[in-house]
Amino acid sequence: MSSARKIILGLFAALAAFGPALAEEEKKINLYFWPAYIPEELLQRFTKETGIAITLDLYDTNEALLAKLQAGATGYDVVIPSDYIVPTMVKAGLLQKIDAKAMPNGKNIADGFTAPSFDPERAYTAPYTWGTTGLVYDTAKTGGELPDSWSVFFEPGPLSGKIASLDDEVEVFNAAAYYLGIDKCTETPADAQKILDLLLKQKPDLKLYSSSATVDRVIAGEVAVHHIWNGAAHKVIAAVPTARYIYAREGVTQWADNLAIPTTAAHPDNARLFINWMMDPKNIAEVTNYAGYMNSIKGSEPYLKPELSRDASVNMPAEFADRMRPSKECSPTARELRNKVWTKLKK
């Protein structure tokens, strides 16, 4: 026997002695998640029910997730990409097939989420939650109700200096595109220039750009109006009864986040178990209760906190349905224009 083979056999013997049998996965999974998106108690309950320990790691943009996996990061078992980035990740071979509809709890996927355009067969992703990107404001600070329009944000008049924008290239560009009635995936430089002009004109009216600590900023009264994701808006409204959420009539981005398993996952079986477990209405309801984003699973309503269904920022009134604009992946040309606008805005 060669010495190399001896060493390899020795390693296997050591593994057999100290670890579980190789055929069965180690009882753990690593989640790579958005911040403040899953309650600690739910993770603990999963570990208690299944014996699988969870490690939680965080990222803050879809592009960060994409870049990390493209750079060859391994060790993540469950990730949570938003709709528009899913086809890009599938094309790049970063996600493995999970066939969510065939999972035991796949039958719970809500109507309207079983065949989304970004993953028509639900072959690679399972639904998690969905939400909108709008504006929250405090009527006590604005001196009354504001119109349901992006004009509040882009032409604030007396509210100048009391407005905060998300620090997010995609969200900021899209909001401006809706307000101007321009396709958010425009490939026309003249359109991009119009968007840049609007954003440059708005910039002095903004107190800051920031995507973090949005809830505290409004509650503390630092700003009167905040460009915000609706789950955060719900937390504001829960703390400040005079706060309102705006579904702008020019259009509001509707996005959907999804659970998926990277190709490089070390514990794919545990990851499937986790995803199936999260499609149980009782479990996903806890996510909605915690994060303030509606889930895409049938039968979770009885488990939801009553204030969620009362809050229009979470439970979208039906009359606003035609204002929804699904987020989408733009062409490389359009993305390049968008990035130029962003760089020129902040140069």
Place this chain on the structure above:
Amino acid sequence: MSRSAYNPANRLRRYVQTLPAVLVIALLMGLPMVMMGFVSIVERAPDGGVHWGEFTLRAYSNFLFEESLMGGVELNTDYVTIYIRSFVLSGLTVVGTLLIAFPAALFIALQPQERRNFYIFLISIPFWVNLLVRNYAWILLLRTNGLIDQALIGSGIISEPLDLLYTDIAVAIGLIYSFLPLMVMPLYAALEKFDFSLVEAAFDLGANRIKTLFYVIIPGVRPGIVAGSILVFIPGLGAYVTPALLGGSKSMMIGNLIENQFGAARDWPFGAALSFVLLIVVALAASARILFGGKEKHL
């Protein structure tokens, strides 16, 4: 140095003994830099990532030039503007920290030995807490109706909130605060070794305090000033968290620009090229030390 140090066998042994350190530097610093340099000269993949093996210098020409709509090439100053802003901000931070750190270091150096160590210990305390956390603390202090506003209004000094947060003043306060210890330490090290009998000699020879400071003390501690300035200037160029948190993220710094290329822009080669340009500039700044700081030894 003992004669045996020149023995060839000893010399070999010394090379072998330094090998682990050389390997660590080569693997942990050299290799990533080579990779970064390589990524900067290959073609980008449209959805992020790169096409290995397709070489181009597009990333470097993009730094200064862009294709106009007519297909011609025109100068694009956006990126240079962002670089200049980072340099100016970093330079101002050096000046600000120097103005505060010099009297502080001088004060410490003039204390009795036991008390000096205690003061140095105090200077090092902020390093025990993460920079991000310290910057958040400044948000609480500076925000409208925050602790500073409350204290000043409560004591009747001002009647309206100062609105300091998300201004250039807030960024300056944050940067000077963050980098202050890096300036105090080398200044203190230089002042501690300074022979203060020279000050007495200067007074005896009729120099006043100002003249003594500028003609005796400052030339004597110049290596410390240069070392401190470089220690502040270089990380200042990469300052990223402070301008975003305290300045409201209205203007990009080099760090934000580079991050953006690996994020929403999905242009890895350009991000790598931007990093490489910064690396070259920092290398030039560091060699300034050899030009200005190194001379002192030969005086």
